[in-house]
Amino acid sequence: MPSATINGHEIAWQQMGEGPDLVLVHGLATNRAFWYLNVASALRDRHRITLFDLPGHGYSAMPASGYTATAIGRGILELMDQAGVAQAALVGHSYGGACALEAALAAPSRFTQLALLDARISRLQPQMRLHDISDLTAFERETAARSAAAFGYDWESEDEVGFRFLEAAARLRVANSTAEARDEFTPFGEGRGALRAAQQWLRLIDTTGALTEFHTPGSEIAAIAALPLPVLLMYAQGSRCERSGRKLAELWPQARYIAVQNAGHFFPVSQPRVVIEALNAFLEAPRAAAA
Amino acid sequence: MNAALPRKTKTLFIGLDGCTFTVLDEMTRDLPGVGVTMPFMKKILENGVRAKLRSTPNPLTPPAWTSLMTGKGPGVHGVFDFIRAEDKGGEVYWTLYDSRDVDSEMIWSMVSRKKLSCAALNFPLTAPPPKNINGAVIPGFTPAKHLRRNTHPRELFERLKSEVPGFDPKELAWDFENEQQAMDSLGPEETHKWVRYHLPREEQWFRIAEYVLRSDSPDLMAVMFDGTDKIQHQAWPWLDPALLKAEPSEHDRLMREVVLEYFRNLDHYIETLVTLAGPEAQVFFASDHGFTASTEVLRINAYLEDLGYLKWAVSDGSDMAMRREAANFANLDWSGTTAYCRTPSSNGIHIRVAEKPGDHGVPPEQYDAFRDKLIEDLKKLRNEFGEPVVVDVLKRDEWFPGQHMERACDLTLVLRDNGFVSIRNLRPVVVQRPHAAGTHHPDGVFIAYGKGIAKAGEVERRKIVDVTSTLLYSLGTSIPSDLEGEVPQAFFTPEWWAEHPLKKGARTRLEREGSEREDMDAGEKQKMIEQLQMLGYME
Amino acid sequence: MASSDEILVKLTATLKDFTQDWDNEFEGEYQRDTKLLGDLGFESIDIIQFIVAIEEDLGLFKTPFDKLLMKDGRYVDDLSLGQLADFLVAYVK
Numbered sequence: 019m020p021s022a023t024i025n026g027h028e029i030a031w032q033q034m035g036e037g038p039d040l041v042l043v044h045g046l047a048t049n050r051a052f053w054y055l056n057v058a059s060a061l062r063d064r065h066r067i068t069l070f071d072l073p074g075h076g077y078s079a080m081p082a083s084g085y086t087a088t089a090i091g092r093g094i095l096e097l098m099d100q101a102g103v104a105q106a107a108l109v110g111h112s113y114g115g116a117c118a119l120e121a122a123l124a125a126p127s128r129f130t131q132l133a134l135l136d137a138r139i140s141r142l143q144p145q146m147r148l149h150d151i152s153d154l155t156a157f158e159r160e161t162a163a164r165s166a167a168a169f170g171y172d173w174e175s176e177d178e179v180g181f182r183f184l185e186a187a188a189r190l191r192v193a194n195s196t197a198e199a200r201d202e203f204t205p206f207g208e209g210r211g212a213l214r215a216a217q218q219w220l221r222l223i224d225t226t227g228a229l230t231e232f233h234t235p236g237s238e239i240a241a242i243a244a245l246p247l248p249v250l251l252m253y254a255q256g257s258r259c260e261r262s263g264r265k266l267a268e269l270w271p272q273a274r275y276i277a278v279q280n281a282g283h284f285f286p287v288s289q290p291r292v293v294i295e296a297l298n299a300f301l302e303a304p305r306a307a308a309a
Numbered sequence: 310m311n312a313a314l315p316r317k318t319k320t321l322f323i324g325l326d327g328c329t330f331t332v333l334d335e336m337t338r339d340l341p342g343v344g345v346t347m348p349f350m351k352k353i354l355e356n357g358v359r360a361k362l363r364s365t366p367n368p369l370t371p372p373a374w375t376s377l378m379t380g381k382g383p384g385v386h387g388v389f390d391f392i393r394a395e396d397k398g399g400e401v402y403w404t405l406y407d408s409r410d411v412d413s414e415m416i417w418s419m420v421s422r423k424k425l426s427c428a429a430l431n432f433p434l435t436a437p438p439p440k441n442i443n444g445a446v447i448p449g450f451t452p453a454k455h456l457r458r459n460t461h462p463r464e465l466f467e468r469l470k471s472e473v474p475g476f477d478p479k480e481l482a483w484d485f486e487n488e489q490q491a492m493d494s495l496g497p498e499e500t501h502k503w504v505r506y507h508l509p510r511e512e513q514w515f516r517i518a519e520y521v522l523r524s525d526s527p528d529l530m531a532v533m534f535d536g537t538d539k540i541q542h543q544a545w546p547w548l549d550p551a552l553l554k555a556e557p558s559e560h561d562r563l564m565r566e567v568v569l570e571y572f573r574n575l576d577h578y579i580e581t582l583v584t585l586a587g588p589e590a591q592v593f594f595a596s597d598h599g600f601t602a603s604t605e606v607l608r609i610n611a612y613l614e615d616l617g618y619l620k621w622a623v624s625d626g627s628d629m630a631m632r633r634e635a636a637n638f639a640n641l642d643w644s645g646t647t648a649y650c651r652t653p654s655s656n657g658i659h660i661r662v663a664e665k666p667g668d669h670g671v672p673p674e675q676y677d678a679f680r681d682k683l684i685e686d687l688k689k690l691r692n693e694f695g696e697p698v699v700v701d702v703l704k705r706d707e708w709f710p711g712q713h714m715e716r717a718c719d720l721t722l723v724l725r726d727n728g729f730v731s732i733r734n735l736r737p738v739v740v741q742r743p744h745a746a747g748t749h750h751p752d753g754v755f756i757a758y759g760k761g762i763a764k765a766g767e768v769e770r771r772k773i774v775d776v777t778s779t780l781l782y783s784l785g786t787s788i789p790s791d792l793e794g795e796v797p798q799a800f801f802t803p804e805w806w807a808e809h810p811l812k813k814g815a816r817t818r819l820e821r822e823g824s825e826r827e828d829m830d831a832g833e834k835q836k837m838i839e840q841l842q843m844l845g846y847m848e
Numbered sequence: 849m850a851s852s853d854e855i856l857v858k859l860t861a862t863l864k865d866f867t868q869d870w871d872n873e874f875e876g877e878y879q880r881d882t883k884l885l886g887d888l889g890f891e892s893i894d895i896i897q898f899i900v901a902i903e904e905d906l907g908l909f910k911t912p913f914d915k916l917l918m919k920d921g922r923y924v925d926d927l928s929l930g931q932l933a934d935f936l937v938a939y940v941k
Contacts, residue, residue: 032833051840055818076840200790200813204845208790209815211842218843280384280710287844288791289712291387291412395914402914405896409909437904454870455897478869 021077022070022100024093025084030077031070031097035062038130039103040301041094042069045112046232047184047205047219049076052111056290061297068101072114074222085231087113087140091120095128107301109133111286112259113232116140119245120236126246133250133300134266135293136257136283138180141235141242142265145177151258155282157204160197161186168195180258181232185223191216203284242269249273250300252293254281274300318522320593320783321586321759322531323579324377324432326370327538328596328754330361335550336572346569347576349583353592357758358765358800361599363772366708367656367721368598368749370450370538371406373773374433377597379413379817380777380792384711387412388434389718390655401643401651408434408448412713414789414817416529416777417442422818423786425528428521431514432533441820444527447517449535453482473520481513495543497560503543504567507536508574515578522585529784530586534578536571541600544568545747549602552745589760591783595776596753603728603748605741607690607698609650609658610641612738616686620645621734644669648683648719653729657718658683680704680719687722692739700725727751755797761805768799787814790845816846850940855906856880856933862905863888863929866898880930895927902936911939 021028044052050069058067071078107130110118115137122132165171165186176182190196191206206216223229253263255277267275278285286293337351365372372383379386395402420427421443428445436448438461446461456478460466469476518532546552547564613619620642648660663670671679687699701723709717728748755771774794781788782796860878884890916935
């Protein structure tokens with residue numbers, strides 16, 4: 019597996035398939051396998067796909083800093099240089115979407131299209147509170163209750179519940195007290211890899227500056243609005259990130275917006291077919307028609 | 310398979326297409342002048358456990374068996390009907406669903422990944438057979454001409470030919486023309502012939518099952534008998550105790566005899582297979598849906614035409630056009646149609662949405678209002694007795710959540726008598742049937758028997774997606790966390806349940822042929838496997 | 849990219865296996881102009897099965913066969929092996 023040195027730290031990456039370049043960016047607490055099994059396998063017939071692990075994730079190094087969306091966005095451009103990708107379509111899920119947006123804003127000519135999947139953009143959505151959405155999932159309810167009891171988390175006053183849920187789920191996994199309930203995709207949920215994934219996540223937030231840097235807003239709103247690329251926005255209906263999607267849709271009236279029904283934040287895993295079909299249609303549309 | 314180690318089947322699963330307790334209870338009772346038609350099934354019911362099994366929202370063979378085999382709803386697995394149609398703007402392209410359309414992992418593959426062996430005989434949607442199966446697949450609903458190519462492993466077909474006495478693909482396989490008649494009205498003689506035709510078919514599947522069970526003893530042995538459904542469609546009046554005539558005619562007597570013969574045979578097949586599996590095995594029976602009587606016919610497309618939603622194609626009188634009109638899917642003028650029913654089996658209505666301005670169909674922004682109006686129109690319909698014909702209308706976003714929701718009918722109809730709609734261009738729109746006909750009921754059967762199974766009589770109704778989880782539990786393997794079903798604790802003795810704690814495991818994984826490509830070396834593959842484990846895809 | 853003639857060779861192999869135990873009266877050699885319904889006695893269900901077999905043997909999935917099978921909103925009456933091979937050129941790697 020090739021690795022690149024970006025900002026002095028190792029990033030693990032790989033390529034597959036043939037065709038126009040496509041770069042896929044995963045979100046927090048997952049790794050490049052998030053794309054591999056479904057989306058990348060389906061799109062590789064028509065694209066050369068570049069996958070990589072975010073810093074602090076998978077087989078990439080875990081530096082003390084360099085986790086802001088802006089820094090990782092710059093890293094994507096450097097990785098493209100080292101991987102021989104001159105111009106690509108760029109797809110990001112969750113925090114990977116926030117990073118992808120920064121990469122596209124920094125060098126729009128390097129990209130043909132941008133797709134953001136349930137990406138929360140801090141600049142547009144500075145806080146994420148428990149009751150931003152009406153219903154918690156079964157897993158969230160149980161995780162909130164268990165972590166409040168075990169670690170004294172105060173969910174009502176938490177203004178970054180997304181990150182906090184990952185942290186709580188990871189600590190509960192390490193304490194072998196994981197919630198019984200399951201969502202359509204449950205972070206650190208299953209199998210022997212779950213403990214390792216939980217430990218990696220805790221090491222990242224406990225020993226580096228990542229958690230603070232994840233909050234750091236990226237580009238200004240005016241700059242976001244001026245992005246000169248065709249954009250696809252896919253957001254799970256009722257997801258906590260939906261607010262970002264709505265605001266982006268207002269900033270980019272030409273963007274195609276797909277509200278994914280009956281799905282949670284991890285819909286690229288739980289509803290891969292919907293994502294594959296939407297990306298196929300979006301990536302094949304002539305650039306002029308989509309812009 | 311290691312010949313040195315004696316293998317033993319852990320779990321025997323017998324699928325009974327369309328089986329219902331209405332009939333099973335009758336067949337296991339001591340009837341005057343008839344006796345007990347299914348004495349072995351009587352023993353199973355008395356010593357095991359039973360529950361009604363709620364089918365998929367449209368209780369139909371392809372979606373329901375696929376849910377039973379994947380543990381997921383049709384919105385997730387993507388199979389909704391026999392015929393798959395793609396609306397291509399101006400035209401609709403029709404083809405058949407096959408196993409490659411099943412977008413969720415089937416139990417055969419889950420079991421094989423756990424290094425257990427299985428046999429899957431006569432199940433729909435298993436052709437072409439997936440290649441990663443550790444065991445035997447002989448698909449159901451496959452024409453004789455295509456059975457050899459669709460048998461896994463290929464050499465099994467040759468083994469059957471040489472080692473199963475009387476093996477005859479023609480007798481065994483699905484005859485498309487013949488099966489079409491399940492939904493037609495037949496004359497008395499044809500009805501009798503139709504039922505008779507299924508007796509040797511079932512015998513063929515039984516002999517294959519017996520052979521595979523005896524020679525391979527797979528950990529999970531599964532066979533499906535589908536004569537139950539076929540016969541009930543045409544011979545319901547001679548099966549439903551509520552419809553049996555006090556003074557039967559000669560034809561009634563013949564019909565009653567042949568249906569009893571079928572169930573007597575079935576009982577013998579079951580007894581032989583259960584006995585072969587041995588006292589250590591757990592045995593499960595399930596149906597994809599139940600059965601009941603349909604008394605009226607709704608010609609749905611005719612009704613939609615009356616309301617201005619649909620326009621029929623004009624026939625040019627050619628052979629091709631005649632064939633099209635006789636076929637079991639709608640032949641329409643697409644430019645004049647906004648809502649239509651594609652197939653009787655779908656029991657649903659598709660709304661044609663205009664993808665872009667200028668296309669025919671409902672503009673997307675008017676979809677909700679259009680749909681609400683259509684639902685209202687459907688619920689308004691009354692039969693000649695003033696009774697509502699359509700008792701419920703299911704919206705796909707509520708009933709078929711998942712990545713394939715858009716393949717579902719926009720609206721699925723529930724008719725007063727649970728019947729299937731007709732799509733013929735005939736009047737009147739609603740007509741009473743001359744005789745009650747068999748149709749699918751949402752509640753089928755789920756039965757268990759054997760070691761560790763509670764002698765519990767009837768317990769609470771289960772869902773069809775529970776079957777996958779239950780079979781995996783019985784095999785002692787972990788249950789993927791993304792299965793929708795649950796294992797019914799009431800099916801098992803408290804001792805068994807205590808000794809066999811339920812294990813949740815990694816998510817299901819759909820591997821398509823060709824997805825394993827050689828662009829990673831061994832080290833890279835190992836890393837990817839570890840990363841998949843971290844996401845809960847592997848154990 | 850395979851040429852139409854190369855694909856024709858593969859189609860012929862698939863077809864031989866596909867019709868191995870049919871009661872088939874076709875005695876000739878498979879040619880470019882051999883027709884599935886007219887010469888080989890296919891029924892419409894066999895065409896669907898044959899498409900599955902071709903996809904299996906050539907490693908294809910979800911090939912848009914509707915473009916070959918439908919003309920002006922109607923199904924074509926018959927299909928020759930040559931037509932199939934020409935169509936597949938765009939999809940076989």
